[in-house]
Amino acid sequence: MLKHSYIKWIFIVLIFGGFVTWFFDKIPLYVLISVLIFWLILTVWASFDMRMNYFVKTHSSNTKVNRNVIALTFDDGPTEITPEILNLLEKFNQKATFFCIGKQVEKYPEIAKRMVNEGHTIANHTWSHTNKMGFLPEKDVVNEIVSNQKTIKKATGKECHLFRPPFGVTNPNIAKACNKLNLLVIGWNIRSLDTVISSKTKILNRIIPRIKKGSVILLHDTSQKTADVLEQLLIDLKEKEFQSVPVDELLQIKAYKE
Ligand SMILES: [Zn+2]
Structure with missing residues (x-):
């Protein structure tokens, strides 16, 4: 499986879990936003670097x-x-x-x-x-x-x-x-x-x-x-x-x- 496929699910789980935890006031909002920004940066970076084999071999x-x-x-x-x-x-x-x-x-x-x-x-x-x-x-x-x-x-x-x-x-x-x-x-x-x-x-x-x-x-x-x-x-x-x-x-x- 390509990196993109499983990394996407890791981030979806992290963000969902983070959202629930934030909702119950267990973590500050900036933690959740930081995870989102990190995912965004990784996606943009990978789209310009084919050698990461992130989206396609x-x-x-x-x-x-x-x-x-x-x-x-x-x-x-x-x-x-x-x-x-x-x-x-x-x-x-x-x-x-x-x-x-x-x-x-x-x-x-x-x-x-x-x-x-x-x-x-x-x-x-x-x-x-x-x-x-x-x-x-x-x-x-x-x-x-x-x-x-x-x-x-x-x-x-x-x-x-x-x-x-x-x-x-x-x-x-x-x-x-x-x-x-x-x-x-x-x-x-x-x-x-x-x-x-x-x-x-x-x-x-x-x-x-x-x-x-x-x-x-x-x-x-x-x-x-x-x-x-x-x-x-x-x-x-x-x-x-x-x-x-x-x-x-x-x-x-x-x-x-x-
Ligand atoms: Zn060209």
Whole structure:
């Protein structure tokens, strides 16, 4: 059972018990309010940290692998930058995983097709990457995912088995949608912050010292800055004799449905 399921009941019992005890004047009200606030903070924190596996099981790295392998992952494409990313991966003979947005696949179907043709894995990152993702009802989460499944299938012939929620946010509705659609949730254990940090050196300094066997690295194929960072990162990986493989190969799971 997932943590969320039983922790929810522990708090419900605590709050009910606390309410009864407060009603009979045995504890002050602030104790009851503190428990409620703690539950709220835990829920919000867990929704932003997929690695807690709080709402849904998330695959974020492979700690058991004993080869020098990692998985480079790129979110939010395809964009006009993606061909340059693909050229670099080809030049250094490395494979990656692209968590694509449906709207972008519709705009650049040839790039999506190229990803698959060149041995990279394509995966689902919702249709629109809406900022409201964490607040959508289950039905709308399902629609976001299914629309993208159809678009990716039309462009590449592949039916994705892997999903990464936008912003790494999970909650009960996203968990239910993933279970319903039989999708595996993929996280990361190295976040480059390449959409936030402007200095390429700082981004590289966030990634390189953290690389270990089995790491999953989060990047975005949305800016020239990331393409520049990637080139240096690939040089570094080559020097350290690390190979990037598709995330499904690293985690030993299936990238696509049959
Ligand atoms: Zn994203």
